[in-house]
Amino acid sequence: MASIRALPPELINQIAAGEVIERPASVVKELVENSLDAGAGRIEIDIEQGGAQLIRVRDDGGGIAHDELELAVASHATSKIGSFDDLEHVASMGFRGEALASVSSVARVALTSRQRGADAAFRLEVDGGKLRQARPAQHPQGTSIEVRDLFYNVPARRKFLRAERTEFAHIDDLLKSLALAREGVEFRLSNNGRPVRIIKAARDEAGALARVAEVLGEEFPSRSLRVDHSAAGLHLGGWVGLPTASRSQADQQFFYVNGRLVRDRVVAHAVRQAYADVLFHGRHPAFVLFLALDPAGVDVNVHPAKSEVRFREQRLVHDFLYRTLHEALAQTRAGVAPVQAVVSAPNVSWTPALTGAANEPGLSPMPWGARPLNQPRLTLGVRDEPLAEYAALFGNAASAVQVPLPDTDDSQAPPLGFAIAQLKQVYVLAENEQGLVLVDMHAAHERITYEKLKNGRITSALRSQLLLVPLSIAVGAKEAAAAEEHTDALAEWGLELSRSGPSAVVVRRIPALLEGADVSQLARDVLSELAAHGSSRRLEELENELLSTMACHGSVRAGRRLGIPEMNALLREMEATERSGQCNHGRPTWIQLSLTELDKLFMRGR
Template sequence: MPIQQLPDTLVNQIAAGEVVERPASVVKELVENALDAGATRVDIDLEEGGARLIRIRDDGGGIPRDQLPLAVARHATSKITSLEDLEEVGTLGFRGEALPSIASVSRFALTSRPDGAEHAHRLEVDGGRAGELSPHPHPPGTTVEVRDLFYNVPARRRFLRAERTELGHIEEWLRSLALARPRVELRISHNGRQSRHYRPVGGDGEHLARVAEALGPDFTSQCLAIDHSGAGLRLHGWVGLPTAARSSANQQYFYVNGRAVRDRIVAHAVRQAYADVLFHGRHPAFVLFLEIDPRRVDVNVHPAKHEVRFRDGRLVHDFLYRTLHEALADTRAGLAGGQPAAGSIMSGAGPGGTGGEGGAMSPSGAIGMAQGHRDGGHWGARVPGQSGLGLAVSDTVSAYRELYAGGAGARQAEPMPAQTDDQPPPLGYALAQLHGVFVLAQNAHGLILVDMHAAHERITYERLKRAQDGDGIRPTPLLVPLSLALSEREADTAEAHAEVLSRLGFELRRTGPQSVAVHAVPALLEGSDARQLVLDVLADIAEHGDSRRVHEARNELLSTMACHGSVRANRRLGVPEMNALLRDMEATERSGQCNHGRPTWVQLGMDELDRLFLRGR
């Protein structure tokens, strides 16, 4: 078959195969155009899941009459004019392919009235064939109508799913957009009935209200606020507490300069940050915004703009990991960031749970730490003084330390904040022990229950990690070097990153184009599968420039040691020992969860207790 020039209609339909996957793709492209035009309100009208009708109306700047034909021409755009513009794209759309591609596979109409124009004009396109411009009544702004999507491409239309499924994809994308653009009003209707209305919110301080509207109060009541800048990057938003982890990754929203993206570097950094606190098989929830110089990120690597490429992926990865890791480290039991909602019961964070989708604490009358200072800064009559326990906090800490002296949990005393009679510590003071498993304590909000083994396991684990971090990762020489056959790329990586490998406790020497000899491995991991560990570490270094495989393997071993070295169930503790356990929980990073991600404590507020006993009814 001879080489020939394809007709424009066929070219547009081929491009539509890349840009227009389903009705949600059309909604995405058209709404992004509306936002780039400065719209503050967008109305989305749908019929039959978008397959029959998609109508997008905005109050943006509009399109002049003479530019309407250009709007449906290939590679025509108002958003870039030079290569320099392409290297620092600040708009959501810029390719100039969306409208002609959509118009080539639908019955398409574009109506627009610019600011100051006396009336609007309308352009209709049927299967890629444009008609004549005609005057049309319309308020300032633009309306795009897409009817009978894929009517002229039956093979593509057969791939559409059920109406409810297609509508679900549209609603999910609009939810993602609503999170990123809190000041834009979005009205969504389906088959003539309004299905969703995102009302605009004010400044940045009210952004969380939009998050609550989009994701529900469960997320906003169990999240940490993030706002950190460094190295020309800024990360802000919210991350769910580990105890609010979900059974699927359906509440993970990440934005780069306001653009929703999916990225392996981001996913890897988040997964590592949560590695020490998530229960097996659970997924964190987050809404995060990364701000970066547009010249340091390429958004032109995917036709639908779902993916980006960072110029310095290693820097972005480390920035995300360290920011989230440090934020999660501060989720200490009893503090505002790591406190379960008062009046809440764990409902599925561990095996056998029967909770909802979130697998998290189900709040019923959440009370924040900021509400603790009642009665003009005092805790009120319900809170006991410590005098009845017979020992001061310092004495109970000493007693608890002596109980485990010499064991895996032994460590130096950490400075504890001074407490006064009217401001007891966050976890309060111990009352009793239940069946040798749980510690019962009373704080300002009501009753605290602590799983003493889970809590002590986390305390011991963090002590062991600090001890190891202080000593560094020490190598142990192998009596007989281990010869490994590798690919040439893996051998190149081992040779080029010898210093990184040395910090991880490895000594590798290249012995040939496709072979290395392992002369030393991390001392703590001696006896493990050295060959597989080296291969995994080299794979990580090749992709990310570094590896946490050794740290993760080390942590797994330390976790096992901590589990066996912690106080067991049915071990009787005195009140001083239980109080000291509470104080250590308050001073230990990530003490809201044990090493396996199970919760270590739960709060029952006075309101919840009153409801249990029908008090006040």
């Protein structure tokens, strides 16, 4: 083995570049984040040949003093932290002081800057880590950094660059993600001298939502929920997509911690649990969420590229995210506008078509105020008594499970309107203020029944099943410790287990609803989540799967003829039931066709 020796600075910087600079987009990220930290209000990015030939980032920020230009490209030199206390409270995007040094070690870099109030600008050039004397230059207030011939002195790294179009697409995606976090900053992107994207600064919430629509698609705002909640020193804001707007891949998930885009397993687990009851397996929600907390509560110094963080109170953050998103999704009642929490139905000045028994030839139209809103409770000819399987587990408490109908004024039109017909004994057609409502009656009733079953489980005593022979299971030391710590919480769910050794637990009872399940796998799954996150919903998820199956069998089937009162009862229950906008599998339960959309179908007004 060779003797120990100190590495030369150039090699140190190239090693650091290997950790920080993966592709041209990585360079753009570091440079733009520096511009944001400098207080820039406008940032221009010019790209040539996918960034391999040229990356130029120009901003109007505070600039760099001419006697600090050499320090700016030196290793571990920064103005953003100066002590360990600063590192514990990092509020800037960059703080390591190695970005420019790493970039300049694998490219030809030119740095031109004019500080606010300075008489002149200065330009410094670095070629493969070798500095040239700074000289005066012409430049407005702010900073421009040119990175040419990326990886010219590291041929092996240059070979790994993809096609020009691919590399530019990564840069474009990066810019859009940064634009979501800094809505007050204008971004301009050009490729090979041609303007590609101009993102104007947003001054209000409407402008911020328009920026979100530009990144996630024009349909996202109308298919999303606004989130704005604070608790325990945490604040979560942004937009979450409706379950019916889910995607086949997780390509529209943007989560920011104090303005920094991150990927975190705690966050991913909390979001997945919040959507667990409303999404198909294999589907992914879309969201743009901003978590704000005390910088001392999050460690951003855990990854060279700063793409990961570590929360000091992981369980608190996890539970806050889960409960906030879970409650937001629970408000997706049918008929409620998605981006608003509540929709008020204004007085209607026009007279819709007839409904109910009055819909006969020769009868005059009936205004909203004359229509009976006291609809009967939904039975649809299905069993009035609770499901047999459900009653066996919860007793007579199941029969008391009801969803309270919303209070309505006779002068107001209900959000889903009034039923007018049934199509092919599958869909309910209703007329509301906006136009025509189509309801999948089985999917809607399935969600209603499912929510009733879940409410009954919560409000009644959960029965457990004693195992004839206690089952001993070998687990890891962390899982065994979690079993010992959370014994009481598990017992509330009907799962009785205790630690029997350093790496073993004994299961004595399981929830009666899960009789016949794989007890060993169930215990391991629950304890694994408890060890990793401090909480587990595995028991609840398994029970929900069974309750969903029961709800499917206990709901009105397609092909059943319903009367007008029964259809109206279904509509009123949908308006009162949480998550009734989609069925248990994430499919929509209803759609709205406005008069404008109907007019377009028939080319009216042209």
